[in-house]
Amino acid sequence: MTRRALIALMIILTTAAFRLQAAIVEGGFSDWYYVGSGTVALDYHFTKVEVVRGDPIVGSGTIDCTTTFPCRIRLEAVDIGIIALDTLYLSDSAMKIDDYNALVRSKLPWTGIGKIKRGAGGSIPCIRMVLLGNRSQNVVESCKGIGPPIPPVPSVPVTCTVDGLSNGVVDFGTISAVESPRKSIAASLSCTGDEDAEGSALLKLVGMDAAQENYAILHDSAGSEQIKVHLSVGNTGSNSEMVTVKSGWNGSRSLNFDINNSELTGKAGSFTGSAVLSFTVQ
CATH class of the missing domain: 2.60.40.1090 (Fimbrial-type adhesion domain)
Incomplete structure (x- = not known):
């Protein structure tokens, strides 16, 4: 026998898949944690960012990127002002939707650590992901309840x-x-x-x-x-x-x-x- x-x-491990204005984003954030001197941080990891026809950044069918307004994906902390946590550079030339999505895929996964000083009274900022070019589009906005929620700093x-x-x-x-x-x-x-x-x-x-x-x-x-x-x-x-x-x-x-x-x-x-x-x- x-x-x-x-x-x-x-x-x-916890990840999130969420959708806003048809653009698809897959990934997630860790809990906030301290890194000393009044600074907090979170880990982020994104495996998919994809736009479709009808998204604000697409316009009439292309994503317009120029040397003045290059195409980028930016993670921002939004409190009293806007602080860029990280930026993923894409191109300064206009692209069709398929070419844009293929370029983004070639640069993923996008992983890193975002750090920021805590605000007045120890407040924690909201986090958003923005697609930038001649036009812009918010695709993750924890401030509006879309995308991963922002948990409190651990005790x-x-x-x-x-x-x-x-x-x-x-x-x-x-x-x-x-x-x-x-x-x-x-x-x-x-x-x-x-x-x-x-x-x-x-x-x-x-x-x-x-x-x-x-x-x-x-x-x-x-x-x-x-x-x-x-x-x-x-x-x-x-x-x-x-x-x-x-x-x-x-x-x-x-x-x-x-x-x-x-x-x-x-x-x-x-x-x-x-x-x-x-x-x-x-």
Whole structure:
């Protein structure tokens, strides 16, 4: 009797797809976080910006770009005034819609960090994306509720992320009821934020069943049999670990997956399931 067990490990990242005036934008922003000296920042990542006939920037059928008004895509912070966070240069020559969209695709993904001083009273600005040329068009406006919402600055001025995994899939291969196998992979972690502050971050590895979140539940193809895989982080024996963090903190932790041989008795076939890893400042 043979069994094959496979776990797919997922890191949940939030993106948004939204539409305004027919132009299509896919991507998203992170939460705001501190970077010291009264400055806040957010990460952005956009994978698609596409215009269609009828969009304001298209006009009569072409996108007009000149040396005086070159075509650009700009991310702006809008508070009392307008502050350009980043600009993606495109062209100073007029283009047809298909040529414009192809040029934009060649420059994507567009990823970076936008930084800005907090406003009076600690206010956080709105963010918008603007297509610029002889004409202009707003395609993302958080200020008007279109596009990703702007979340509040975290109460702890440090943010932490999972930078990578040594493997996204844990493959136990063929196992038998006489063994209690363990597999481990590593997660690379980092934190940034206010250099003068520190916080407590929770690293947590959970299964998809809320009632047994410290286990990944693997199911066979028919859904009639299941195997429980115990999840643990590092040497804690637990599926979570609290870490004291600050800006510039980097580290790694082993993610452990254990199957008790009693789970294998009387079961055969291929079993698969998923687990989720998160790393958040509390």
